[in-house]
Structure formats: structure tokens, C-alpha cells
Amino acid sequence: MFQRLQPDAAGRTVTLTIDGRSVNAREGDTVAAAMLAAGLDHCRTTPVSGAPRAPYCMMGVCFDCLVVVDGIGNRQGCLVPVREGMRVELQLGKRELR
């Protein structure tokens, strides 16, 4: 669980949708940071056991922050900067073949 250090008056706000919810983030946040700041508990469930996972390393090596960004799956949330209007969904289990 996280909170902002201080209201960031200088920073610009970006509005995006995370798991169907409209969320404000700071410009410069990564998707993973925005999810943690918004109080989301997990960002994916594993393909093996379905266990919930949240960001672990925040530097692009653990792949536990995999999410669906604007319809594209397997994006590393900690490497993708937030953008206005972005749609982020949790990545649940295995990928379905369509």
C-alpha cells in the first residue's frame, strides 16, 4: 500500500482507466506505479496457478507487473509510461487464443 509523498503541484495529471476505473496519475509515472498509487492490490493472476501478483522489481526484470495496455497483453507495467486516455486491464491467467 502506497501514498503520494506530497501533492505534486508542479507535475501534470494524466487520467487513465485501470481495470474499468478512472484513475489520476502523475505525468512521468509508469503504469505499475499508477496502479500501486491507485491502491490496486494486484495487476495480474499467473497462468500456472492463478495466484494474484503485484509489481515486485519495478525495473523491468521480474515480469510480475504484466498487464494489458490498450488491448495489447504482456506489457511490462513498470516500463510503460502513463498516457492520457490509456486503458489498462489486469492480465488474468493464460492468454486466450482468439
Next chain:
Amino acid sequence: MGATAIRDSYEIAIIGAGPAGLAAATYCANAGLSTVLFDEQASVGGQIFRAIEHTPVADKQVLGASYWRGADLANAFRSSSAQYVPEATVWSLTPEREIGVSLHGGSVLTAARRVIICTGALERPFPIPGWTLPGVMSVGAAQILLKSAGLLPRGSTVLAGCGPLLWLVAWQYLNAGAQIDAILDTTPAENRIRALPHAASFLFSSYFRDGMRLLRAVKRKVPFIRGVTELRAIGVDRVTHVEYSRGSAGTHRLAVDNLFLHQGVAPNVNLAMSVGIEHRWSDEQLCWVPVLDGYGNASVDGIAIAGDGAGIAGAEAAEWRGRLAAMAAARALGRGVPTAEETRAREALASCLRGRAFLDAYYRPAKAFRQPSGDTIVCRCEETTASQIVDAVALGCPGPNQMKAFHRCGMGPCQGRLCGLTVTELIAEHRGLSPQEVGYYRLRPPVKPITVGELAALPKTEAAVRAVVRV
């Protein structure tokens, strides 16, 4: 594409924009070499100077002088003519120095006459029961959230493990007004004796002066529990408690909302190993370290490694190793480098390395936390447990590559970054061999996952098309 258009070739390509990469790229560009710097993050600094150009943590006392030093490096780089390509994932590097880079979902190939790999370090895996639960993160991740997004933990927070970074982050958290409910220190008591022979040079290093002040400041404010020999994160869908024991002194439980783990860092070897660069197991640092000459040149011609990827030595050393690798590259490409400049770099590097052997010995992580047992998950991607690995060894599985066939460990998206060291050490221990004899996963490109579509869309030579298309 404008300024970000990737050219077909460069004289020098640098991978990673941390202290080594920034220093190397600045040097090369100023020496008149056509220089490109690829980095996976959206802004320069690597992890140590993460978000140095746009951190929301405005009060400079919070992150401290060791962080803000990075601003000079970033400025020098920005004023150089080096081409900077952020949000660029290098997924392939061949011995001929052809580089595959993924940019915003599409890939390009480029080439360089010299390459300096500056991919830095990653945190050593900390496989304890429950380390995959939401609410459990690495200490490094906690620090990245502070630097890059101004996030502080809310609720009860415990830091567990050992190593300088743990203390630095505790100090930064306190500066920022965060509450830390406890530090569970896993540094083994016998490390003091192990470190003793290196104490003299440590006493004369900057680590000692700065480190002791930081340690004292944190210990004054945070309950500090030393000698922790067992750790367990407990919860169903998220961590609710951390359980610890100290030798035979019984088990204790603390309620937590955040548990941050750390037991040192290790070179991020994936790209270097995938090119075939020779690495050796370091018994001192308990990780793989590339075999390099005094300039960082690796066993593959034209490729050097600088920074913590060349063996853990910290941010200041990374800078100087970056410059030395850059000097060697400049010379190889026919530019003159004054001897005095090199001498100065070597002296600066030597001074940065002072005290490192002490830190390696003193903060050597305990065997119990490197070689887990039972149901503890080792491979986070494929959810392979320690006992599955140990049982496979008993069945005759000789090494990490064969272990993939048994349990898929190391075959998930992280490509062994979070399990590789553990798997090698567990197999070595149970076979009675050294990690060097057991070896590591064979790493191959793409070293980060890319889609088949991205690969297929790459420009192809006529010969390549002819090889697969029946006319």
C-alpha cells in the same frame, strides 16, 4: 521519427543509461565518435539515478547527495552529441555486433563497430515462503517508486534482509517522513569475522564515513532486530504478516501491509551471456561475473562491459569503468586518448573500489536465504518450488538447462533473472559441486520477450527469404 530515427550503423553503441552508460556515451560522443545510447527506461539515470531529471521528490535532503550527483552525469550526457534512444529494449546482440532493438512495439536492426554493455545489476533473488504475495516487493522497487513517482509506503512497513541498499532506502524513507515499523536484519554473525581482513581499507573508504552516519541515523529511529535466520511472508491474496525467527529463539510475527526484501545485487548478465561472453562464478560476490581485461573488453571481440554488469562495484566505479571502456573504444577506432586522462580514470576507479571487499564479505547473504527448501517458490514465472528442484537433482538432473526440461524453471518471461542464481546454487549444493561446475542457463536472444509479429516484420535479406521460400 526525427531525432529518434535509428541509423543502419554507428561507430559505437551503448546499452543502458545508468552511470556507466552515461559516462561512456558522453566520452565517446565528445571524442567525435558517432554514438548511440539505447535504454529501456523512459528517462536517463538507470536505477541508481532513476528519474534524475524529473523526480517529484523536490527536497534534496530526502534522496541525499549520492543521488543528486547523477544530475551532473545526465547534464553532461545531454550536452553531448550522442543519440539517446529511450524506451528501447535491446533484445539481441550478435558477436558481429548487430543489435536488435524493440521500440514501441516495432523492431529495428542496427550495427556498431564497438558495443559497450552497461546493463547494470539486478537485485539478488530472495526466495522465502510467500515472496510472491502482493505487498511483498524488493527494497530496490520501493526506492524506484519513491524516486520516480514520489510514492511512500502506507500502513505498517517492514524491511528485511541485508546490504547497503536496505540501509540507504530506510534512511531515505525516514527523511521523507515515512514510518518503518521494523528492520529484520539477516546479516549472518560470522560475516564479521569474514570481513575482518578487509577492515583496514574499508576504514579509509567513503563507504565507511557515509555508511556509519546513515546506519546510526536509521537505528536511532527504527526497531532493529538482528540475527534473523528465518523469514516467511504470510497471507492469502496479499501479505498480512511476516514471521521471523532468530536461531532457536522461537518464532515471532509482525502484522505488515508492506514487506520489502533485499539481499544485495548481482550483475544483470542476460544480454552479455546471450552473445557468448565468458563468465565465471565469483565466490566472493556469489554471482556470475564476466571475464574482462582492464578496459572492460570481453571475450567477444569489439564488445566491452562497464558498470555493475562487470561485477558489483557501485555507481561511482561504474562511471569510471564506463569512461575506461570508452577510452579503449576510442583508441580502437583511431582516436587519440591522452595517457594522463587514462591515469586519472584508473586512480579514481581504484579509490572507488576501496572498501568493496569488506562490503562483499560483511553483507554476504546467508546460505539459508540463497538456497531455500520445501514449498518455497524458486522460479516465480513457472512456480517451481525448491523441493521440486532438489528432487529432480536426486533423479539425475545435472544442471540448470536440464532443469528446464523437468520443471520449466527459467523458461518464463523473466528468463531466469529471478531464479537463475538460486537454481544454480541449489543444484551445486545437492550435487556436491561448485556453481562454476554446474553452470548457468544457456541464454539466447531474444533476451526480452517480443512478439512473433515483431520478428516477422523485420527487414530481411534476399538470402534469408530464399532460404525459407519455395519458388
